[in-house]
Amino acid sequence: MDAIPTPAEAQGLRTLFAGNPVIGQAERALRTFRNDLHVRDAAVLLASWKHAPELSARERLAVLARFVPPPAARCARCHARIRYVTDGPDPGWWTHTDPAGMRGEGARTPHEAAPDYGHGDEGGNAGPGWPLR
Structure with a gap:
């Protein structure tokens, strides 16, 4: 499993990537499974998302930050x-x-x-x- 950001790191990543269409698309894709998705489950789903290999490590953290x-x-x-x-x-x-x-x-x-x-x-x-x- 990828590392997940702390709440303080997540807050910074949400601010930094606010309005980013790629991060938004990834979040929407994960929330189609469940809107109240646990960050641990989001990490597993993100790893299996077909576009995950196109994301940088920081972008993956930014997606997970939406669930922290x-x-x-x-x-x-x-x-x-x-x-x-x-x-x-x-x-x-x-x-x-x-x-x-x-x-x-x-x-x-x-x-x-x-x-x-x-x-x-x-x-x-x-x-x-x-x-x-």
């Missing part, structure tokens, strides 16, 4: 620090970086990390497929 959520530093439930997993066998998920640092209401029960985008428990995206433009 925006950056976040804290969990919306417990406010502990979190990170987006971009390595290992199962990338594309948020995880707590220091579960011992979990505090608040969410710390009482184990939970998946949910990024806090400044909207408290109502906002953010804890899973794959965050539609970005």
Whole structure:
């Protein structure tokens, strides 16, 4: 599997390649399978796309960046620090970086990390497929 960008890298790539017709075409081709496609699945599909060999490594990252959520530093439930997993066998998920640092209401029960985008428990995206433009 190709490497996937971190949320901060993805944000930069989305800005750099905004309006790029090739990247847009690749994204649309992948979203025909599922609009809420997980970045891990997008990477697999992109590798099998018939035009993938024509893309540079940076363009492949720019396509995958469309499936990576925006950056976040804290969990919306417990406010502990979190990170987006971009390595290992199962990338594309948020995880707590220091579960011992979990505090608040969410710390009482184990939970998946949910990024806090400044909207408290109502906002953010804890899973794959965050539609970005």
